[in-house]
Amino acid sequence: MMKIALYATILLVLFGGLTYIVADLPFGAPPVSDMDDYFIRNGQEQTGANNIVTSIVFDFRGFDTLGEATVLFTAVLGVGMMFRKMKEGEEYEND
Amino acid sequence: MKMTKIVRTTADVFYPFCLVFGLYVVIHGHLTPGGGFQGGAVMATGAALLIVAHAYTDVTRRIRKTALKILEAIGLMMFLFAGLSGILFERPFMGNWMALTGKLFGTPVAHGPNPGDLNTAGLLPLLNLGVGIEVLGGLTIILLYMLSGIKEEKQP
Numbered sequence: 001m002m003k004i005a006l007y008a009t010i011l012l013v014l015f016g017g018l019t020y021i022v023a024d025l026p027f028g029a030p031p032v033s034d035m036d037d038y039f040i041r042n043g044q045e046q047t048g049a050n051n052i053v054t055s056i057v058f059d060f061r062g063f064d065t066l067g068e069a070t071v072l073f074t075a076v077l078g079v080g081m082m083f084r085k086m087k088e089g090e091e092y093e094n095d
Numbered sequence: 096m097k098m099t100k101i102v103r104t105t106a107d108v109f110y111p112f113c114l115v116f117g118l119y120v121v122i123h124g125h126l127t128p129g130g131g132f133q134g135g136a137v138m139a140t141g142a143a144l145l146i147v148a149h150a151y152t153d154v155t156r157r158i159r160k161t162a163l164k165i166l167e168a169i170g171l172m173m174f175l176f177a178g179l180s181g182i183l184f185e186r187p188f189m190g191n192w193m194a195l196t197g198k199l200f201g202t203p204v205a206h207g208p209n210p211g212d213l214n215t216a217g218l219l220p221l222l223n224l225g226v227g228i229e230v231l232g233g234l235t236i237i238l239l240y241m242l243s244g245i246k247e248e249k250q251p
Contacts, residue, residue, distance in 0.1 A: 041206070048194045048204045049125035049216035057130065058219045062189035066178060068132075069226055073171050076233040080164075083240040 098148045106148035113141030121227035125216035131223040135230025142235040146242050160239060163232040170229025177221045193217030 030036070039056055049055040057065055097103065117138030124130035145154045181190035194217025195203045202215045213220075 044204055045206050046194075047191055047216055047219065048200075048202065049219050050204065050209065050211050051125050051127065051130075053128070054125045054130050054219060054223070055216070058125075058222045059189075059191050062178065062222070065222070065226070066174065066189070069171055069174055069229055072230065072233050073167065076167060076236055079237050079240050083243065 097150050097153075103148045106144050110141045110145055113144065114138050117141070117227070117231070121223055122220065123213070124223035124227075125219045126211040126213070131226025132230050134223075135227045136234060138227070138231040139234035139238060143238050146238065151242060155239065158235065158239070160236060163236045163239070165232075167229050167232030167236065170225050170227070170232060173225035173228065174222055177218055177225060181218075189218075191217045191219070194219075 039060065040052065043052045043055045043060070044050065047055040047059045049059070098106075117134045117136075117140075119134070120127075120129035120137055121131055121134030124134065142154070142158060145158070178189040181187060181192045184192045186192040193200050194215075195201055196217075197203070200214055200217050200220055202212055204212075204215050
């Protein structure tokens with residue numbers, strides 16, 4: 001019981017401290033917004049996509065999306081490897 | 096393990112709508128919120144619905160893991176080759192050579208609000224479709240693998 005109270009107090013103090021620090025940070029107003037303004041002003045005309053998010057994700061940042069798709073592919077490969085069927089008589093190495 | 100007949104029928108009715116809505120989100124990725132990843136996830140949800148309602152073995156008889164693996168590879172290949180295709184037209188890798196040409200997917204778009212046209216945005220619909228196919232195959236196969244333990248459960 002005392003342990004739980006101690007942990008709760010520590011958590012509360014940490015949360016309060018974090019809130020106190022973060023409250024002063026500006027939100028939604030990046031100091032350098034040249035790139036954002038450029039995308040918003042020219043993204044629609046240059047890519048022809050009405051959805052500016054898609055025009056950034058797939059066109060301006062297309063290489064990043066390629067990496068994302070590769071990550072998904074690799075994740076599926078990993079899951080397939082973990083859940084594969086064991087052969088008859090085969091055992092885990094680290095048992 | 097099977098659910099009752101009501102749940103099974105409802106799942107059967109909703110499965111095609113799930114797929115169609117996912118495909119809608121994928122194809123309209125360059126016009127409305129959403130895109131390849133989101134639409135693929137919606138389509139994969141349909142498989143989860145089927146697995147929840149039906150027995151696992153009944154579902155895997157319909158949805159083959161091999162087909163899904165092939166689908167996933169096709170999706171990534173489509174993305175890669177769509178990106179590489181710009182090289183033929185002297186554009187960089189992933190360069191959007193189809194946009195604003197006035198041909199296929201090339202209708203120019205003015206800045207500002209407009210009703211939206213599917214025939215725009217150049218390479219983006221193709222890339223969206225590739226990612227959508229890949230996410231559909233990948234997420235469904237992850238679901239099938241992770242829920243494969245259900246099939247051990249026998250009905251009393």
